Amino acid sequence: MVDDAADHGPRTLLDKIWDRHRILAREDGQDLLFIDRHFIHDVTAPAFEILRARGLKPHAPARTFGTADHYVPTHSRDMSAVNHPERRTMIEALTRDAGEAGIEMFGLGDPRQGIVHVVGPEQGLSLPGMTIVCADSHTSTHGAFGALAFGIGATEVGHVLATQSLWQRKPQWMRVLIEGRLPEGVTAKDVVLALIANIGVAGAAGHAIEYAGSTIAALSMEGRLTICNMTIEAGGRAGVIAPDETTFAYLQGRPHAPQGADWKRAVAQWRGLHSDPGAVFSREVVLDASAIAPMVTWGTTPEDASPIDGRVPDPAAAATAERREAMGRALAYMGLSPGTALEEVAIDRVFIGSCTNGRIEDLRAAAAVVQGRKVAEGVEAWVVPGSGLVRAQAEAEGLDKVFVRAGFEWRFAGCSMCLSTNGDTVAPGERCASTSNRNFVGRQGPGARTHLMSPAMAAAAAVTGRLSDVRRLMAKG
Numbered sequence: 001m002v003d004d005a006a007d008h009g010p011r012t013l014l015d016k017i018w019d020r021h022r023i024l025a026r027e028d029g030q031d032l033l034f035i036d037r038h039f040i041h042d043v044t045a046p047a048f049e050i051l052r053a054r055g056l057k058p059h060a061p062a063r064t065f066g067t068a069d070h071y072v073p074t075h076s077r078d079m080s081a082v083n084h085p086e087r088r089t090m091i092e093a094l095t096r097d098a099g100e101a102g103i104e105m106f107g108l109g110d111p112r113q114g115i116v117h118v119v120g121p122e123q124g125l126s127l128p129g130m131t132i133v134c135a136d137s138h139t140s141t142h143g144a145f146g147a148l149a150f151g152i153g154a155t156e157v158g159h160v161l162a163t164q165s166l167w168q169r170k171p172q173w174m175r176v177l178i179e180g181r182l183p184e185g186v187t188a189k190d191v192v193l194a195l196i197a198n199i200g201v202a203g204a205a206g207h208a209i210e211y212a213g214s215t216i217a218a219l220s221m222e223g224r225l226t227i228c229n230m231t232i233e234a235g236g237r238a239g240v241i242a243p244d245e246t247t248f249a250y251l252q253g254r255p256h257a258p259q260g261a262d263w264k265r266a267v268a269q270w271r272g273l274h275s276d277p278g279a280v281f282s283r284e285v286v287l288d289a290s291a292i293a294p295m296v297t298w299g300t301t302p303e304d305a306s307p308i309d310g311r312v313p314d315p316a317a318a319a320t321a322e323r324r325e326a327m328g329r330a331l332a333y334m335g336l337s338p339g340t341a342l343e344e345v346a347i348d349r350v351f352i353g354s355c356t357n358g359r360i361e362d363l364r365a366a367a368a369v370v371q372g373r374k375v376a377e378g379v380e381a382w383v384v385p386g387s388g389l390v391r392a393q394a395e396a397e398g399l400d401k402v403f404v405r406a407g408f409e410w411r412f413a414g415c416s417m418c419l420s421t422n423g424d425t426v427a428p429g430e431r432c433a434s435t436s437n438r439n440f441v442g443r444q445g446p447g448a449r450t451h452l453m454s455p456a457m458a459a460a461a462a463v464t465g466r467l468s469d470v471r472r473l474m475a476k477g
């Protein structure tokens with residue numbers, strides 16, 4: 001590998017990871033990077049065709065891990081519940097191809113199965129300093145451990161499977177500094193929605209983001225995963241947080257984390273994974289955590305987000321004609337009128353889950369709001385844990401009972417209604433309070449209207465039947 005670190009000045013975390021993984025540099029500015037970890041899921045299945053067509057086999061199966069998530073049913077764990085031929089084919093093809101290649105697979109029926117971005121961290125497969133790829137845009141999630149993690153396309157999957165390397169152009173490096181204490185009822189999800197509302201869906205285009213500051217330092221590992229997960233919604237290539245004691249405590253003892261003497265050596269090395277004082281960033285954005293309120297989206301991109309105590313904005317007040325038109329279209333799709341108080345908007349469905357907010361702390365936060373309350377009349381509310389292990393943990397804590405008693409459906413792990421590729425959909429015209437990451441037109445089903453928010457806010461919406469300020473419910477106890 002090329003090691004030109006010696007005579008450098010202060011380096012960023014990205015420089016450090018990049019330099020350690022660069023095998024070759026090409027004149028056009030692309031570098032060949034060694035890839036430590038490759039995740040595959042049921043949508044990746046066709047990539048194996050690329051290999052077969054060229055007579056190739058996966059080069060490093062032990063660095064590759066698979067899970068079935070996008071196409072799996074969430075009302076049952078039985079393969080016979082997949083009554084859609086295309087979905088069944090995708091799951092079966094992945095299972096077969098992974099099996100033949102000697103790739104470990106967390107399939108349907110495996111207690112560790114779940115959404116790829118929940119499973120990787122949970123199993124200790126995503127570690128500081130690694131390069132991590134997956135044919136999925138939300139691979140940015142794994143950057144929360146201080147790894148360089150990003151989504152790749154189908155052809156690139158073939159390249160990584162065959163060579164365990166990938167040609168990449170180094171992104172620019174942007175720092176998002178978040179300082180101060182989060183107010184009561186405000187979570188990592190609100191922070192990242194506030195950031196995207198601030199910089200826009202293309203705000204980090206061409207950049208990898210390093211998140212830093214006292215707010216990030218105080219966040220749990222799960223909160224950090226939520227923030228890195230949504231980096232892609234700001235157009236960022238990757239989101240990274242320097243590893244610290246919180247990171248090490250989360251990883252210690254996980255099945256694939258180093259053990260014993262290896263653990264000690266690894267932690268000693270990981271402590272060097274941070275941007276050096278004086279390292280230069282191409283951009284910096286600063287956010288004041290104490291000024292952030294619980295957020296909800298009202299439009300059809302994650303940028304269309306406002307504090308819950310606000311109103312549906314008026315396109316007439318938009319800065320540009322283009323934005324005015326986009327807002328007008330979004331409000332028409334969402335069935336909302338400018339000036340309506342967000343808290344007056346009635347909802348039909350609630351989805352608590354996804355790789356953004358389907359982890360145990362998310363379910364605990366939602367259950368704390370739901371406890372002793374009932375799902376509002378006419379609302380259909382679901383909890384879809386991010387993995388089988390999250391589901392089991394929640395059951396061990398009795399959270400499933402809190403949800404079921406309140407009238408929620410308690411489902412099995414998968415992507416489910418985040419993208420609806422498994423058939424879990426929101427009906428046309430219905431409005432869904434969702435803890436997922438994208439509120440695009442038709443994302444949760446044709447004509448479905450998505451409002452993004454935190455798990456606690458989604459729980460508040462479930463029990464009131466409207467978009468609601470969770471802080472008020474918390475005050476009542």
Ligand SMILES: CC(C)[C@H](C(=O)O)[C@@H](O)C(=O)O
Nearest residue numbers: 043070135136137138151419
């Ligand atoms: C299906 C997959 C390729 C896609 C992604 O890239 O993110 C999906 O996970 C999503 O969230 O839209």
Ligand code: SF4
Nearest residue numbers: 138354355415418419
């Ligand atoms: S939960 Fe949603 S965002 Fe995450 S991988 Fe699945 S479909 Fe994509």
